[in-house]
């Protein structure tokens with residue numbers, strides 16, 4: 001998957017720009033606050049359906065303007081022509097999305113079309129932060145490679161909000177019939193079981209990739225492990241004998257029993273607490289190094305290598321499951337790494353490729369690419385929202 005070009009109009013601090021990218025390595029460089037991350041935010045918008053910085057759509061509109069527009073051309077492996085995704089975000093009102101000129105009804109319809117893996121310093125929180133950060137990691141990765149996963153997740157989220165409202169009503173003394181509780185327990189247990197099956201398979205693939213990348217990066221003295229934890233799994237279940245994600249849970253309909261049982265047995269406690277206490281919205285992935293939790297025991301350097309391995313794993317799984325290597329976007333992380341790790345990343349990303357795997361890097365300095373690869377890099381200078389192709 002290769003970004004050919006992106007065009008902006010009133011996007012953040014970019015009044016108007018068109019940026020062309022090469023397959024292989026691209027570097028966007030310039031001083032702070034010039035618009036480098038804004039450019040990546042625009043590219044990744046088409047993979048994720050929203051800003052990676054958590055900005056609302058109207059915040060992406062250039063100050064004082066009526067709308068922002070971004071238009072991304074990308075090329076899929078083996079396809080002769082580009083696909084064009086366009087987003088028009090008004091300062092007030094609904095966004096408009098289109099693919100090759102045909103309107104799309106929602107972000108969900110757009111997801112999965114253009115695939116990218118983004119790595120920013122904030123991703124460190126997947127290791128250092130709470131369970132929600134790790135669930136987000138899984139949701140972002142899985143939503144891009146499985147439309148079914150995304151639709152289970154949306155159904156689950158909607159049912160959960162409705163059930164939480166019901167729990168609050170019951171807490172206020174309103175009568176809720178057992179038939180009503182039943183509808184939600186069944187619905188959530190079914191959606192939850194599917195989501196857990198996908199997540200379990202994903203974590204299994206990810207843990208194998210992380211083991212390999214982490215060893216490659218650090219010399220293999222410590223062994224990392226990822227262990228998926230969910231109320232939707234029977235107690236104590238290990239993630240073994242898992243088939244790839246095209247058939248989550250090995251192709252069988254996953255068992256809604258464990259979550260259903262927990263939800264129905266714990267209803268009184270939930271009413272007292274005022275929210276749903278059991279479900280995949282409480283899932284976590286335990287990350288360990290040599291059996292000790294990485295969040296508390298690993299050094300900062302090890303935590304970084306861990307999350308870096310997870311990101312490389314995310315890209316690799318996107319290829320094995322999604323059929324094609326995604327575009328890799330590195331915002332501000334590359335220049336922070338020592339030269340060995342930089343080399344390692346470029347080697348890992350280039351692995352068994354024909355050199356066409358695309359990496360788009362932002363950096364304050366142009367000279368971030370070590371070794372012989374530096375001669376084949378495409379450089380863009382970013383200055384006050386303007387982008388110019390530069391020697392370096």
Ligand SMILES: Nc1ncnc2c1ncn2[C@@H]1O[C@H](COP(=O)(O)OP(=O)(O)O)[C@@H](O)[C@H]1O
Nearest residue numbers: 012013032033034035036037038059061062063
């Ligand atoms: N909606 C907006 N309209 C105009 N400028 C904006 C908007 N949002 C952010 N900016 C500006 O964009 C700049 C930050 O750009 P960014 O891409 O984050 O910088 P960097 O090059 O350091 O990655 C800041 O100067 C900020 O004021």
Ligand SMILES: [Mg+2]
Nearest residue numbers: 036037038332
């Ligand atoms: Mg930035």
